[in-house]
Amino acid sequence: MRASVGTFNLNNLFSRWNFRGAIDAIAAGGQDSAVTVSYRFDDPNNLRLRTFKSRLVQPKDEVDTQRIAARIVAMDVDVLAVQEVENIGILRQFNKEHLGGLYDFQVLIEGNDPRFIDVGLLSKLPIGVVSSYQTAVHPDDPSRPVFGRDLQEVEIWSSGRTIRLFTLYNNHLKSNFVPFDQGPGRRCGAGEHQTTQAG
Numbered sequence: 001m002r003a004s005v006g007t008f009n010l011n012n013l014f015s016r017w018n019f020r021g022a023i024d025a026i027a028a029g030g031q032d033s034a035v036t037v038s039y040r041f042d043d044p045n046n047l048r049l050r051t052f053k054s055r056l057v058q059p060k061d062e063v064d065t066q067r068i069a070a071r072i073v074a075m076d077v078d079v080l081a082v083q084e085v086e087n088i089g090i091l092r093q094f095n096k097e098h099l100g101g102l103y104d105f106q107v108l109i110e111g112n113d114p115r116f117i118d119v120g121l122l123s124k125l126p127i128g129v130v131s132s133y134q135t136a137v138h139p140d141d142p143s144r145p146v147f148g149r150d151l152q153e154v155e156i157w158s159s160g161r162t163i164r165l166f167t168l169y170n171n172h173l174k175s176n177f178v179p180f181d182q183g184p185g186r187r188c189g190a191g192e193h194q195t196t197q198a199g
Contacts, residue, residue, distance in 0.1 A: 001158055003125060003165055006077035009172075010068060012117065013085045013094060069098035076102075078124045079156055083172040084117040091120045109134070111150030119152045119170045128155030128164060147171065 072080065080103070085091050088108040095103050099122075108120030109132040121127070133151035138144045152170040157163065 001163070001165060003079060003156065004077040005079045005081075005168065006075050007081040007083070007170070008068070008072055008075070009083045010094075011064070011084055013065070013082075013090055065094070065098060069094070073099060073102065079168060080122040081152075081168060081170040082120050082122060083170070085120045087118065088120070091122070095122060107152075107154060109150065109152060111147075117149070117172070119150055119172050121152065121154050121168070121170060123154075123156060125159065125165070126157040126161050128157050128161075130154050 082091070085094075085108060087110065088106065091106050091108050095101060095106055103122035103124055105123040105125070105127045106120065107123075107127055107130050108118055109130065111118045111132070111134050131153040133147055133153070134145065134149075136146045136151070138146050149172045154168045154170065156165045156168055158165055
């Protein structure tokens with residue numbers, strides 16, 4: 001059996017609640033007095049505000065999301081390793097709403113990245129054992145993780161789960177970007193993809 005495999009950096013596939021817009025809209029309504037705004041959360045476990053370097057992380061632009069989705073649909077690979085995804089919920093939502101449910105199986109394990117970007121996998125073929133190497137440490141320095149983000153190991157099985165076809169390793173290497181306040185640097189490209197054949 002042959003299976004097509006690809007990889008795609010989804011470039012900050014985040015979904016964030018940002019209430020600033022609602023507050024700005026109330027303030028713009030011409031009210032001169034102070035405005036009191038209250039929010040009620042029936043299930044606070046379903047809502048998380050995350051920041052990076054004291055700034056609210058913004059959701060991914062819808063136009064950019066649609067453009068990336070169109071490229072993935074055009075690739076139409078059997079197994080797609082993805083990078084820079086916030087969590088499994090967002091990956092499932094992206095598959096359902098933007099890829100038309102192209103992939104029956106999705107997997108993601110939270111990693112170590114301070115920006116909350118993780119590696120994940122979308123597959124038309126059944127997924128077997130999934131392993132994470134986020135806690136693996138360097139033998140010369142047990143206090144230092146080997147992978148600043150994660151290395152994901154995923155078994156891919158045949159349609160009837162009778163044969164393990166291959167094991168895929170998904171990693172997201174850190175770019176050469178250096179913050180402006182720490183000297184010159186360079187950004188690596190995002191939204192790049194590669195395709196290969198396995199079998």
